[in-house]
Amino acid sequence: MNSFGTLFRISIYGESHGKGVGVLIDGCPPGIPLTQQDFVADLNRRKPGKPGTTPRKEPDVPQIQSGIFKEKTTGAPIHIFFENTNTRSRDYDQQIHIPRPGHADFTAMKKYRGFHDHRGGGHFSGRLTLGIVAAGVIAKKIIQPVSVAAVLQEAGGTTDIEMAVQTALENGDSVGGLIECIAKNIPVGLGEPFFNSVESHLSHMIFSIPAIKGIEFGAGFKTASMKGSEHNDPIVNIEGQTATNHAGGINGGISNGNDLIFRVAVKPTSSISVGQRTINLKTGKMEELRIEGRHDACIALRVPPVIEAATAIVLADLMLINKGYRQI
Amino acid sequence: MNSFGTLFRISIYGESHGKGVGVLIDGCPPGIPLTQQDFVADLNRRKPGKPGTTPRKEPDVPQIQSGIFKEKTTGAPIHIFFENTNTRSRDYDQQIHIPRPGHADFTAMKKYRGFHDHRGGGHFSGRLTLGIVAAGVIAKKIIQPVSVAAVLQEAGGTTDIEMAVQTALENGDSVGGLIECIAKNIPVGLGEPFFNSVESHLSHMIFSIPAIKGIEFGAGFKTASMKGSEHNDPIVNIEGQTATNHAGGINGGISNGNDLIFRVAVKPTSSISVGQRTINLKTGKMEELRIEGRHDACIALRVPPVIEAATAIVLADLMLINKGYRQI
Amino acid sequence: MNSFGTLFRISIYGESHGKGVGVLIDGCPPGIPLTQQDFVADLNRRKPGKPGTTPRKEPDVPQIQSGIFKEKTTGAPIHIFFENTNTRSRDYDQQIHIPRPGHADFTAMKKYRGFHDHRGGGHFSGRLTLGIVAAGVIAKKIIQPVSVAAVLQEAGGTTDIEMAVQTALENGDSVGGLIECIAKNIPVGLGEPFFNSVESHLSHMIFSIPAIKGIEFGAGFKTASMKGSEHNDPIVNIEGQTATNHAGGINGGISNGNDLIFRVAVKPTSSISVGQRTINLKTGKMEELRIEGRHDACIALRVPPVIEAATAIVLADLMLINKGYRQI
């Protein structure tokens, strides 16, 4: 079930060490200007290169293969392909019986009965998020003037993110991170009760991004210890603007016109060179595993553009749906 | 979009002060024993009656109107209706121009252009969760031997929940709460990458429940400040059992056979008798609003059976889907 | 999978001899006037009473249980229930092992492993179409000024329908029929390539109606023996009006603004009192079966309002979708 959305719908495919990864975007309205150049900024933000990110280098050139004519969207599906160029040829078959803790190795092995492409995480690789970022570039155009911005606020429990990453690198370890995302200029009325609330639709999409382990809207988990008199946001004008924004811009699952605010927890990268215990599925014996090779010490560094894209995709879909439901 | 699920699919409808609320359950396998009696326990857990819950009394008798024959499911859709019997006839029309902070009044007014049934929250009422609990009773039978248990762990920031509720009641205020849910005996392999991970499917459903503002799986938001060497769960046997369970029973979006664990934050009930500021949409002037009448001081008290039901519904759907995908 | 539609979505349930049948309508825009009276005309057209239709008498009063407030749609789901009042208590259990030719008895028995409600066809009964007709009443309001009209053109191979029915009645036999449906004032642009063409969406819905065995659009099966120079409809003005309408109002799966025209074949009622051969599933022996009791000699007499309703439902859905896809 590699598709998401109702009217604005994306499907992703590909593997870490296969021919490439891609995305198919269906339901994009016609007439939106789009060139390869539009993808550069967000794809670069997702790319490794900074300290703490994997040294795997990929050009990540988006090959647009359909749905664009005379540099504008046509209304037909847009297919974008990213070639894999920097896949190392190791003997991955030795590893298949030793599931890496934190990874999908064990679950994929069982679910797909050993037929999955396990090289570098295969279809479970974070590389698949390239397609989400690419679709997000288009979604961001659809939702204008709504703007979306996600920022890494903490890593390893500190706001000195650089230091946290440096320490992790020195120890061959990794750290998690906390990202906040804010969308501005949201119209009132997005979200479809009961089961397609803004939170439902957004969390569904966000939890598809590898390594996300929590999401909270507005005051989030703090609301559990708040009083109603503290939490309720006073409505201060007829546009629905509120004095505070504990609701994160959503009431009853519907956008209320204030900023949409949510935070997500990103777990530490599972691949670490510190020794870990795991089982050898063939021998049934415990082994100590040290994962050498290329990996991110803090994957959260690269996640903000993915969160932004995911948010824009969800908002684009909710906007098209909401438009459909207006009285004829 | 009042339906949820792919193969096991529920649809809910109704209003707080209309004729009633109901649920339509499609995709239930045939041959499962089911009588009205099966619904009593979970419906009672959701009912008010304890201190801190609304004094509105409803018998909540499930009227099963289809899909059952000789006390067994037939494979056809099961429709269950709950009559509203205790709706007070006040003049709700006076209130429609004064949106209650924290409620869906303002967003519903804008989205539905004033045509919505606003009495007691209308279609946004927590009363709609009756249908979820009823569907959960059936789902719990489908997923056997998987068991699901949700518990309120904190209210208003303390584990002395009784005291927190008592204080709120005395002050005409309300408090939020923190609920943990654990599902045991989960088979390995549930969840469908990329967009129907267990977390995606479950959070989608959970955020449809009114008042939920956050969800986290396993170590959740703590993972943001953890190191990989702390977070990764060592795999200790060939069934995939792990020494710790920071992953909450999910790797790569797929159940790994360990307990499924997640926590949700429930915001404080929006209806409080403490004075609140809001706008009069007709006059454009600020007003102070005190909400008298029946309401829950801590809605979180009644949410655990809803969380359990939602979880069982999601697991039932993921199980049917997973079964469908096995090699023919 | 008892639901149909993307934005305007209906779900039906119930059994012929259970408590009743019903329909849940989701995605209806708010503000549409609707009262019980609106349903009378179409429900009456579907009712038996004319010669050739079953003598089973049901009041078929639509109980609207949600989604309406102050006699207007609210935007929330509309639930309509029809009680069964005239179900005869026979010993249906004797019959379960003797599948009636032409009916779903054998297939239901196998698919649901004997747990289905087999009384009077159970969930397979034509009585389920009550919900389609009711939803169609609402859909017809949504699609205005589009109008839909279906007419029985032939029965038993003749346009003298009365005679055909009379002969069938005299012989304890039944006859099939041919229905033509025309929708006028259709806007250009409905239908979503590639897989939601007008023909796709419409045929999907139409073949859900029991007893339909064929559908053709415009010149239909005649096109198989036509030449392109005969078949192509000359376009005569910039509104896209065509001199002929062999296309039935659809090009490339999209409505072209001319009348939407299609025809459906309705098979003869399967229940006949003429002797038929079938197998006794218990004994494995052939038996001769004569079906006495209430049934329609020509079910096609009652199908036109169902076809109209189905068409209106499909058009309502396609209209909402098309509106959603317009440039923002």
Place this chain on the structure above:
Amino acid sequence: MNSFGTLFRISIYGESHGKGVGVLIDGCPPGIPLTQQDFVADLNRRKPGKPGTTPRKEPDVPQIQSGIFKEKTTGAPIHIFFENTNTRSRDYDQQIHIPRPGHADFTAMKKYRGFHDHRGGGHFSGRLTLGIVAAGVIAKKIIQPVSVAAVLQEAGGTTDIEMAVQTALENGDSVGGLIECIAKNIPVGLGEPFFNSVESHLSHMIFSIPAIKGIEFGAGFKTASMKGSEHNDPIVNIEGQTATNHAGGINGGISNGNDLIFRVAVKPTSSISVGQRTINLKTGKMEELRIEGRHDACIALRVPPVIEAATAIVLADLMLINKGYRQI
């Protein structure tokens, strides 16, 4: 809405004169052997080359870009791309204001407001069916031992198909055709009432294929003039085998274990060099249009492998769904 299916789901994209066309296949069970060689036979049957088909020559090599590992399906999405190599560079812009009768030119122009890629039919081109044929190759493996065979029975109203095509070629005209499709070894129980009957699911898919204008199951349109005593198929053994097969292998929307039989009408190719009247959308004046260049005199010649593929895709989906619904 370029996707079809519930568990076995295909999405197609591309344009006649763009970079290529492709298909994304989601929900294929793991472990099915698959190589490029498997596609040759069906792709060749769809290729032009015979008299009466377009002289456009394309190698149509399927580039498998994901979802296959060690020559077996992995359970992850399979993406297959077909490059366009033989696209002629004409000045298509001259033509955009002169819609060709029978084509989607006018409807696409209106629906996509002129932003569509109109070259050679763009996204509406029959070339898109390459993706359906490719997905069908995989579906045929999934549904084994079910076999599907479609045959062109008539063209231009005669069984002397060669002659009909020859005459059309000589006259610069085109002819339609009639195709029959039979699937054997179908298990009892496929199809999901009410709205996913075998006929519903299949007709939805079949009408997505360009040029199809009618479909009928079993005795089809003949049933309209039949008597029940003629039409009902006597059941002759406990496996549900019937003496005749007027039902086309389906009762109550569910497969009954007999051969699945249906026929489709294919309209004559719209592109003909005979003069046709149409409107110039810019000048508002009638023009006579003669379409020169490459086109099929009888597109029905190339449709049988597409019908087979569509049928296999539908059956694969219905099989996975049916498996999901079996009692746990």
